[in-house]
Amino acid sequence: MKFTLLINEGPYQHQASDTAYQFAKAALAKGHEIYRVFFYNDGVNNATRLAIPPQDDRNITENWAALAKEHELDMVVCIAAAQRRGMLDADEAGRQGKDADNIHPAFRISGLGQLVEGGIQADRLLTFGD
Amino acid sequence: MKFTLLINEGPYQHQASDTAYQFAKAALAKGHEIYRVFFYNDGVNNATRLAIPPQDDRNITENWAALAKEHELDMVVCIAAAQRRGMLDADEAGRQGKDADNIHPAFRISGLGQLVEGGIQADRLLTFGD
Amino acid sequence: MSENIKKFMFVNTKAPYGTVYALESLEVVLISAAFDQSVSLVFCDDGVFQIANNQNTEASGMKNFSPAYKALGDYDINKIYVETESLEERGLTLDNIMALTYEDEDDDWAEKSSIIPVTRAELADLMDEQDVVISS
Amino acid sequence: MSENIKKFMFVNTKAPYGTVYALESLEVVLISAAFDQSVSLVFCDDGVFQIANNQNTEASGMKNFSPAYKALGDYDINKIYVETESLEERGLTLDNIMALTYEDEDDDWAEKSSIIPVTRAELADLMDEQDVVISS
Amino acid sequence: MAMLHTVNKSPFERNSLNSCLSKSKEGSTILLIEDAVVGALKGTIVADKLTAAVANKNVCVLGSDLNTRGFTEADIIDGIKIVDYAGFVDLVAEHSNVQSWL
């Protein structure tokens, strides 16, 4: 079965991203497919490559990145939500005249249409939020 | 009277930072002093210099930066909360081996002691959160 | 993709402005119109406040996005369910809600209301029929 | 600064793990110990779950920070108020709560409980006496 | 001097107004801000609680947040006062302490 996951909260502040990650891991272990993971609202903050969590805590972004690498996950960050919150990739930073960017290479920036399309193509769309 | 403000939520997702900003503006207009504005939890995300909100919306970080400039506000971002969430200044990025930084120059990074000290020195400490 | 039309329902349960969910959910709804799916909206619990009349953000500095709901009809989104019990619990009636309308192309473009009052029980039935439910 | 001792109260009202507030509030509390102020903690509403016994995060992947509460006594933070009505409403008793203790330097370092059960009304009085109240 | 309590969440969604009402003392002030302003409306399922609170506490609502959500003075329970941000600042200064019920 194909799942699309929607994550609406940032890392650490809420458990939403942790739960979605554990769900994705379990689904993949059972042979299901993750069609897309879409990051919206503060969920876009999961895509930062600049986080330095304490040594004894989980690294949420790196967990996602490792899972994505192993299973070739499509992890999409909503461009509008990301711009509002200061999450940019190098292309965006260049276009917008910003002097830095912060998105981890495991994620790609795209439009909200990717969420709707994820809902159409997957058998189930699950939301993880506050 | 001297106020210290504590902001625990990021920009846009919650109204907390907006309310704190309006409160600070009104307090300063009445001749009160803002001893410190301390950004904790997801509140650290208010300090990004990379945000590009829609043209017809408020720019929360720039609003704070302008108010700080006009009134020489001390705006402090908690270092531990910031590291967890990928908010870094150039010094921190250098020390931690990160290839970019994202904190607006109107804010400074420091420890949680600055919050407690803000509570001691101010006549009132107000929390704005979720 | 016309063989693959799904029923999308966007369920709005939170008050506007205190959090961003109302605004950013509306942005998804407007985008969804481009995908030729069957799209409906629900306003229940504190979500009914999202479409309250006379929102005026001048003194708060927030962005007033309530006029954008009036564009839903132009996007062919005209199934807007409002839970009557949620209104009652909050001291509201349909008079407190914005008059959201659409032009019915099957009826000589007559202007009709998009607002469909439903009971809690009816809403449970409607939710049960959906393919995709996105709540916030 | 000893002439300027203030009463700080940290009020914990939310369950742990679902949100970060419990963890990051505890970090403030531990730092506050260095400032020689009068510090107390409150656990009320869902905050009582923060100090529940037997927290085991192995299968969820969350960081188990509950052992850190046991360090409060070493930091001379030994006024930990727990609202009894909040426990009762949640089917809990003091037996469900971690045994947080301190060593009383005025009583030959005897180990004593830091947990002070209080009623809602007593808590209202205590809050009223504070100089700084930080809630989350 | 009495305390100022702020509440920022809708009483239809969260328990924080209840918590505040049960732990604030007679003569204290409760200020409803952000989404909590809807708690001040007439005819709601929490209106009786607010009316009871008005009897022995000073209950206020932030006018700009009320207007933002589409409501005005005519819509709120008798005895609840409307303040602006400057009034919010005055309330903080006039009371001995402030507690945010989050």
Place this chain on the structure above:
Amino acid sequence: MAMLHTVNKSPFERNSLNSCLSKSKEGSTILLIEDAVVGALKGTIVADKLTAAVANKNVCVLGSDLNTRGFTEADIIDGIKIVDYAGFVDLVAEHSNVQSWL
């Protein structure tokens, strides 16, 4: 096929479990995750509601979130089932649709 409903907030703090209970149909499944797991405990002020729900709905709780908060099977209301993340995945696959009550 019936629907799966997930709830992730404590019923002592938020109204989302109430909303879910009132808009989920007989025969559907309700899964309590994250902070909502405390709603499954015995002897609480919401236990009657959960017991009533168990009578005509399938009520489950995510075991890892229950353990994380210090509780185990012995602490929860009779008839509420414990599932792990793999069980969560199965529930999603087995039901016609899933709705998150946020």
